Amino acid sequence: MRAHRHPAARVALGLLIPILLLALWQAQAEVGGARALAFVPLASIAAAFAELAASGQLLTDAVTTTSRALTGLVLGASAGVLLGIAMGLFRSVDRLIGPLYHAIRQVPLLGWLPLIGLWVGNGEAAKLLIVGLAAFYPTVLNTYEGIVHAERRNTDVGALFGFSRAQLLRHVLLPGALPLILTGLSQAIAFAWIATIGTELLLGAGAGLGATMSLAQAQQRMDVILVAIAITGLIGFTLNTLFARLRGHLLRWQPAIA
Amino acid sequence: MTSNLSRIGFGLAPLVALLLLWQAASAAGLFPPQVLVAPADVVAALLAMWRNGELVAHLSISLTRLLIGFGLGAAAGLAFGTALALSRLAEALFGPLFQALRQVPVLAFLPMLVLLLGIEERFKIVVVAIAAFFPVALAAFDGVRGVPRSHFEVAKLYRTPLLPFLGRILLPAATPPVLTGLRIGLTRAWLVLIACELLAAGSGIGQMMEMARQLFRIDVVLAGVFVSGLIGFLLDRGVKLIERRTLRWKAA
Amino acid sequence: MNVTTLFDTPAAASPPIDGALTIAGLSKDFTVGGRSLPVLDGIDLVVRPGEFVSIVGPSGCGKSTLLRLVAGLDTDFAGEIRLDGKRITGTDLDRGLIFQDHRLFPWMTLEENVGLALLNSSIPKAQRARIVAEHIALLNLAGFEKAYPHQLSGGMAQRGAIARALVTEPKLLLLDEPLGALDALTRIHVQTELQRIWLRQRSTMLMVTHDVEEAVYLSDRVIIMGAKPGRIRRIVDIDLPHPRERSLPQLHRLRDEILAELIQPVPTPGEPENLVRLPVREAM
Ligand SMILES: Nc1ncnc2c1ncn2[C@@H]1O[C@H](COP(=O)(O)OP(=O)(O)OP(=O)(O)O)[C@@H](O)[C@H]1O
Numbered sequence: 001m002r003a004h005r006h007p008a009a010r011v012a013l014g015l016l017i018p019i020l021l022l023a024l025w026q027a028q029a030e031v032g033g034a035r036a037l038a039f040v041p042l043a044s045i046a047a048a049f050a051e052l053a054a055s056g057q058l059l060t061d062a063v064t065t066t067s068r069a070l071t072g073l074v075l076g077a078s079a080g081v082l083l084g085i086a087m088g089l090f091r092s093v094d095r096l097i098g099p100l101y102h103a104i105r106q107v108p109l110l111g112w113l114p115l116i117g118l119w120v121g122n123g124e125a126a127k128l129l130i131v132g133l134a135a136f137y138p139t140v141l142n143t144y145e146g147i148v149h150a151e152r153r154n155t156d157v158g159a160l161f162g163f164s165r166a167q168l169l170r171h172v173l174l175p176g177a178l179p180l181i182l183t184g185l186s187q188a189i190a191f192a193w194i195a196t197i198g199t200e201l202l203l204g205a206g207a208g209l210g211a212t213m214s215l216a217q218a219q220q221r222m223d224v225i226l227v228a229i230a231i232t233g234l235i236g237f238t239l240n241t242l243f244a245r246l247r248g249h250l251l252r253w254q255p256a257i258a
Numbered sequence: 259m260t261s262n263l264s265r266i267g268f269g270l271a272p273l274v275a276l277l278l279l280w281q282a283a284s285a286a287g288l289f290p291p292q293v294l295v296a297p298a299d300v301v302a303a304l305l306a307m308w309r310n311g312e313l314v315a316h317l318s319i320s321l322t323r324l325l326i327g328f329g330l331g332a333a334a335g336l337a338f339g340t341a342l343a344l345s346r347l348a349e350a351l352f353g354p355l356f357q358a359l360r361q362v363p364v365l366a367f368l369p370m371l372v373l374l375l376g377i378e379e380r381f382k383i384v385v386v387a388i389a390a391f392f393p394v395a396l397a398a399f400d401g402v403r404g405v406p407r408s409h410f411e412v413a414k415l416y417r418t419p420l421l422p423f424l425g426r427i428l429l430p431a432a433t434p435p436v437l438t439g440l441r442i443g444l445t446r447a448w449l450v451l452i453a454c455e456l457l458a459a460g461s462g463i464g465q466m467m468e469m470a471r472q473l474f475r476i477d478v479v480l481a482g483v484f485v486s487g488l489i490g491f492l493l494d495r496g497v498k499l500i501e502r503r504t505l506r507w508k509a510a
Numbered sequence: 511m512n513v514t515t516l517f518d519t520p521a522a523a524s525p526p527i528d529g530a531l532t533i534a535g536l537s538k539d540f541t542v543g544g545r546s547l548p549v550l551d552g553i554d555l556v557v558r559p560g561e562f563v564s565i566v567g568p569s570g571c572g573k574s575t576l577l578r579l580v581a582g583l584d585t586d587f588a589g590e591i592r593l594d595g596k597r598i599t600g601t602d603l604d605r606g607l608i609f610q611d612h613r614l615f616p617w618m619t620l621e622e623n624v625g626l627a628l629l630n631s632s633i634p635k636a637q638r639a640r641i642v643a644e645h646i647a648l649l650n651l652a653g654f655e656k657a658y659p660h661q662l663s664g665g666m667a668q669r670g671a672i673a674r675a676l677v678t679e680p681k682l683l684l685l686d687e688p689l690g691a692l693d694a695l696t697r698i699h700v701q702t703e704l705q706r707i708w709l710r711q712r713s714t715m716l717m718v719t720h721d722v723e724e725a726v727y728l729s730d731r732v733i734i735m736g737a738k739p740g741r742i743r744r745i746v747d748i749d750l751p752h753p754r755e756r757s758l759p760q761l762h763r764l765r766d767e768i769l770a771e772l773i774q775p776v777p778t779p780g781e782p783e784n785l786v787r788l789p790v791r792e793a794m
Pocket residue numbers: 540541542549568569570571572573574575576
């Protein structure tokens with residue numbers, strides 16, 4: 001039996017478990033009683049989706065959360081790339097900032113929230129700070145590695161043509177580090193997305209998918225929560241996919257790995 | 259040996275300098291105490307909580323949650339990832355669902371799990387387990403899939419039974435990537451546990467920090483930041499040590 | 511294009527006035543594991559302007575090291591290296607170097623790679639594109655300007671590296687086994703191209719090679735180096751006009767002579783103890 005080799009059979013097999021789980025869920029919902037609160041019927045999830053979509057709340061939430069994630073990402077990642085370059089180029093910066101960076105990085109990201117809450121409150125600034133930090137860590141590390149481990153064979157060519165430090169950075173070090181920088185950025189996207197949802201959940205208040213989930217939890221609206229989870233996964237997936245495309249385009253000079 | 263020590267000393271110098279600067283600035287009254295307290299005050303808070311047993315209590319409850327949750331999640335992840343890598347049928351059945359769920363940040367599951375499980379102990383353990391599950395399952399899958407075909411062929415040739423095959427051939431070959439996955443899983447689990455405790459708990463390091471925030475006890479908050487960072491560091495370092503050990507054994 | 515017409519009149523090039531390389535008392539040590547390891551010891555060499563000189567010698571005798579020193583990539587040495595009387599203290603566009611591997615930047619197209627060499631040259635920006643195109647055509651790479659290195663064959667990439675080295679019109683071109691990575695057929699083809707270009711540009715050439723036939727075919731002189739530490743053992747003059755026929759019997763005789771010299775170590779007067787190397791002593 002090699003049924004699972006067939007493309008159509010693969011799709012069917014892939015759908016089997018999710019459908020089974022949904023059926024199980026629906027069955028639980030129909031049992032009623034205390035369980036009905038958690039296991040809402042599938043129909044009411046669909047209704048919740050329609051309601052949220054129609055009222056425009058879903059769109060507002062999605063846009064708010066996404067733009068928050070992207071803002072933090074841009075801020076944190078650009079700071080991260082700059083610091084990574086500085087640490088990679090200058091030993092003194094590396095020695096001075098390196099230990100501090102590694103010490104701060106050990107604290108679980110959301111562990112900063114109480115402190116940041118005391119400093120800047122629970123508003124937008126606190127959220128952006130955490131999201132930015134999430135994007136900052138992996139970009140620093142990967143940029144630094146890329147610059148420091150620049151291949152001698154490439155820097156020699158730069159020396160041969162009398163490149164200045166700036167020319168070496170622009171034409172040799174940065175392009176050479178690009179694959180790693182992009183790896184750092186793709187991690188940054190994932191972390192920034194997690195951090196955005198996390199801060200919205202923990203700080204509640206305001207618009208955003210996390211805040212909506214938090215409110216829905218208080219109101220025991222499982223249907224709304226499930227819709228928000230699905231949208232969260234979808235946006236995260238879209239961001240990753242778009243970035244993978246961009247990465248492929250920027251690294252088109254690399255021979256195919258296949 | 260000495261050069262190693264002196265290198266570490268040199269690396270720590272900027273940190274120590276920063277601490278001294280911070281202490282001096284606080285002593286000079288540069289920050290109002292509700293914004294930043296001196297490092298000495300943080301140490302004092304740590305010591306006080308250590309002596310009255312508060313810190314140990316919070317720490318041990320957090321670490322217990324981490325241990326149980328991570329243990330369950332990692333074990334499930336290992337089994338799941340290995341099964342998916344070995345059986346094409348299992349991959350066809352569970353692969354798509356796994357890939358879809360993986361897109362959702364674990365934190366996004368918190369509200370759902372609160373409604374399903376309440377906010378008692380089992381909620382935190384399940385969340386930690388989920389956080390550990392995904393990276394470990396992924397690493398186990400990649401690790402086992404990465405085992406060279408020739409290993410399987412040798413096993414087939416000698417008709418190696420399943421258990422010795424798993425233990426003698428598969429495990430050693432897949433260990434390095436799996437250890438990396440375990441390390442990532444452990445870090446994730448710790449992060450998510452702190453988040454959980456911040457959100458809803460009666461005890462634990464996260465709850466200690468959240469309470470302190472509400473009471474404007476910045477010294478305790480900073481102590482919590484320090485302790486959670488230290489634990490994160492030790493966990494990461496511990497698995498890295500094991501990784502290095504295993505790699506050395508592998509090379510020998 | 512007038513590039514091709516240039517090929518047809520190689521003899522028209524006037525004799526070069528500069529590109530004279532003088533190496534005097536050159537020594538170089540590397541520190542390996544805390545111990546000093548002599549790699550080059552007392553190298554004296556004069557290369558005339560426009561001369562083509564090849565270096566052959568056993569692996570590890572310091573040929574690449576010598577070229578790196580002349581290129582200015584490594585300035586930590588004893589002795590003197592001068593180009594047209596000017597002491598070499600670092601890299602400069604008057605010296606070009608071609609490595610054994612092409613070393614084109616993978617993230618740039620062929621055109622960008624060749625153009626990059628002109629980044630700091632005095633050639634006006636407006637003319638650069640034309641010069642780059644000319645050199646790409648010179649090495650028969652026209653049509654591949656927009657290709658990335660991984661889209662080129664090994665021989666094409668190596669020719670690209672030659673184009674990049676030539677584009678700055680260096681007075682002295684250093685070549686470190688430039689054709690080593692090529693298959694026999696491509697190799698012969700690029701050798702011919704190299705000779706044509708040299709006859710046209712008349713820059714001084716200093717080439718390291720393991721292929722004695724190649725050395726004999728292209729060079730005015732062949733330098734035979736010995737190892738541990740690297741020294742010049744013998745210099746063989748190839749007094750034949752260019753361009754040469756490959757089948758020339760004199761070339762074959764010279765090749766056999768040099769090969770024999772390379773295979774059978776000849777004692778250097780005054781150091782007979784270097785001759786007999788017992789395995790026991792090696793182990794110590
Ligand atoms: N950066 C370095 N550090 C230490 N030793 C080096 C270094 N570069 C070269 N050497 C040593 O110097 C010696 C000469 O090396 P070099 O590369 O010049 O040899 P070569 O004649 O070009 O050999 P081949 O024909 O194999 O290319 C070798 O023994 C090598 O081990």
